[in-house]
Amino acid sequence: MLAYRHAFHAGNHADVLKHLVLDQVLRYMTAKDKPFRYIDTHAGAGGYALKGAQAQKTAEYREGINRLWSRADLPPAVADYVHGVHRFNLPDAEPGQPAPELEKGMTPPLKLYPGSPSIARMHLRPGDSMRLFELHPADARTLAAHFGGKQVQVLHEDGFAGLKALLPPTPRRALVLIDPSYELVGDYGKVVACVRDAVQRFPEGVYMVWYPQVARVEAVQLPKRLMAVAPKGWLHVRMTVKQADAQGFGLAGSGLFIVNPPYTLHETLQGVMPWLVQTLAQFDGANYLIEEQPA
Numbered sequence: 001m002l003a004y005r006h007a008f009h010a011g012n013h014a015d016v017l018k019h020l021v022l023d024q025v026l027r028y029m030t031a032k033d034k035p036f037r038y039i040d041t042h043a044g045a046g047g048y049a050l051k052g053a054q055a056q057k058t059a060e061y062r063e064g065i066n067r068l069w070s071r072a073d074l075p076p077a078v079a080d081y082v083h084g085v086h087r088f089n090l091p092d093a094e095p096g097q098p099a100p101e102l103e104k105g106m107t108p109p110l111k112l113y114p115g116s117p118s119i120a121r122m123h124l125r126p127g128d129s130m131r132l133f134e135l136h137p138a139d140a141r142t143l144a145a146h147f148g149g150k151q152v153q154v155l156h157e158d159g160f161a162g163l164k165a166l167l168p169p170t171p172r173r174a175l176v177l178i179d180p181s182y183e184l185v186g187d188y189g190k191v192v193a194c195v196r197d198a199v200q201r202f203p204e205g206v207y208m209v210w211y212p213q214v215a216r217v218e219a220v221q222l223p224k225r226l227m228a229v230a231p232k233g234w235l236h237v238r239m240t241v242k243q244a245d246a247q248g249f250g251l252a253g254s255g256l257f258i259v260n261p262p263y264t265l266h267e268t269l270q271g272v273m274p275w276l277v278q279t280l281a282q283f284d285g286a287n288y289l290i291e292e293q294p295a
């Protein structure tokens, strides 16, 4: 039985890093004329009410998206991402539908946070498609209530197993987000096996793996294990914003491992990460790392 619910963590520092990078990769995918498919192996509920009981319990968004919400000095890539979250908060925005445009200079109050399917939905063009896997019955129901239609399929199935059947996609362009909760320690091994299998089936795909920076050997080893199975052409970014508690528990930061990243991503992140880590820091030792192996 799955206990993890993303609503408790929506908009936190890890979502900021993940969705900022996702937004950049989606911009790259849609800069070309050719259609692509977005596959989310662990989609969550698609959107979250930040004033709801779950998000309010630990109010993690206060040290995440909230710190960026009204800033006038956002670096361009951060501004792109925050602009999307602003659009999601417009009164006439509907999860699962293309978000309305924002009037220049307008900042709506922060009430909602978009999950990865909503970030992707904002970039989807008429020829593109989406496949969203979600195993938790309640979150899968919420997702299916908002996302659907000809372009979008919600699958209440195991995303690790389901991905195999979707690769290679037609047409042969895809961005795959692999974003498990790591609630089960076996998820670390499944992520490595999933990436190994996926790059064999579809080597030219763009794969984004999110992982938590927690005091677990499996989490510490994950980037190195991914480097071992990925073909040449990967980027790893990690951001640490807080200290684990005295028992070593807590989410100190998070990382993303991207196979076949946009060639511009390294430079974009070099411009963004010093500002982002300083803005989201919760202790003096906050830091980041960017490493890559070019194709």
Ligand SMILES: C[S@@+](CC[C@H](N)C(=O)[O-])C[C@H]1O[C@@H](n2cnc3c(N)ncnc32)[C@H](O)[C@@H]1O
Pocket: 002, 004, 005, 006, 018, 040, 041, 042, 043, 044, 045, 046, 114, 115, 116, 117, 133, 134, 135, 136, 139, 157, 158, 159, 160, 179, 180, 181
């Ligand atoms: C970290 S959350 C996803 C957040 C989402 N990708 C976002 O960025 O907004 C992980 C989700 O995976 C779901 N989940 C856990 N195991 C799964 C599996 N094997 N297949 C599909 N979904 C799963 C959980 O219920 C949870 O909603």
